[in-house]
Amino acid sequence: MAIFKEPEAMIENRLLAKIPKKEYKQLAPDLEQVTLSLAEVLYKPGDSFRHVYFPNTAIVSLLSTPVEGSADLGVSVVGNEGMVGLSVFLGVKTSLNRVIVQGEGTAIRMKASALQRHFNHGGPLQHALQRYTHALLTQISQTVACTRFHLIEERLLCWLLMTHDRMLSDEIRIKHEFISSLLGVRREAITRALSDMQKKKLISYSREKITILDRTELEVAACKCYGIVKKEYDQYLGL
Amino acid sequence: MAIFKEPEAMIENRLLAKIPKKEYKQLAPDLEQVTLSLAEVLYKPGDSFRHVYFPNTAIVSLLSTPVEGSADLGVSVVGNEGMVGLSVFLGVKTSLNRVIVQGEGTAIRMKASALQRHFNHGGPLQHALQRYTHALLTQISQTVACTRFHLIEERLLCWLLMTHDRMLSDEIRIKHEFISSLLGVRREAITRALSDMQKKKLISYSREKITILDRTELEVAACKCYGIVKKEYDQYLGL
């Protein structure tokens, strides 16, 4: 039931793909493919940026930390459409968000210093990063309202769809506890919501695994926030 | 009880002030001082950008609209430290946020096309706007967690402090209803919170007017979100 996806386009990071081959060759020495494993922490608040990451099959979450030590809350999902460590592009040296891996997979890692050298040349990378910044702003901004006004089930649907968009498979490997911390709700609330969704045959799930069954109906049940953010990302990607 | 503020620095927009005089002269023909009146709408979602605004004494709110027509929710306060219409800088033509004036005052208006011409030159304006983008991202990101986890009273304190920082006076002219829509809560909740704060002698208020009495204690009572965001803005402004 997954929507159509071109395999190649999915495997390679789409932001990097926008860079013309000539320039890409210049970047190559500073690039390195890495595997990001589940729950790995890429940055903690206050960390200096050593690298930025362009996810391929990996999926990453940006978290906002209300106060040192307290529970955080997911503000954005980043997959092959984006980059993690955007602050480097914006001229900032340390991370404010906590960034963790929510879906195991590969990513291209680039030295932060290399990014700084290259984006100053102007050109397509800079333009793409600016557009991406806007898409991210839109997503986070939408998340504020969504988190405030929408029911847990709607928000969960939103998250499922955004995650699914960044995956090849219909099977998401994650535990309820993890999702609950991303959405900033209790673990039990996720269990309830998933259980209801399974009754409606939208998904099926078992221990540490959720399977998307009816993508179309999921989109109907999710709040409009998903569509608003998706549209912005599609525009940025030139779709 | 207001913290010390240099009058000149407060009156002039600090982002524009970063531009060297030479370049500023080039910009001058595209600049125009305007008065923004209370509750004026600068952009609606979907509007094309004709101008960007650099507030002087005016204070403006960026709102996130969860769904067409429903209640919005404030995600950022912009005063003389920033610019409204940042999306233009990021290469986007239409606004996603609703933007309204929460404090009457003056601003410098610039044609969107002029901004596009000038920021491409690189230079200090581009750098300042990038840093400002980061500060804004921080603020919105923090707002997500704050809105989710913190009590109405704490959030109100946060808003009061951020607004006060962007003002010359200790007197804020606004009605409870207006604040409630910015924070995404009921009008009555604001009345309650203000009433409690008045009992504690932190503020005093009457119809459409709130007076800051004890700024220091306000900062103590507010959630840490205020400090986190403030620090980021101070760094961006080079303080």
Added chain:
DNA sequence: TCAACTCTGTGCGCTATCGCGCTGATAAGT
């Protein structure tokens, strides 16, 4: 000066969500 309007104050029942405790199910390791 009086009426009309707008803004603020207050009480009451309702709901989504939380916090906690506990049980049952599934996986992993010796």
Added chain:
DNA sequence: ACTTATCAGCGCGATAGCGCACAGAGTTGA
């Protein structure tokens, strides 16, 4: 195969905040 650890399911009382209804206070205008 049996123990242990981890993950998921479920019920119950507590609570922050909502929605509504209405009363009082402060403006504005004829």
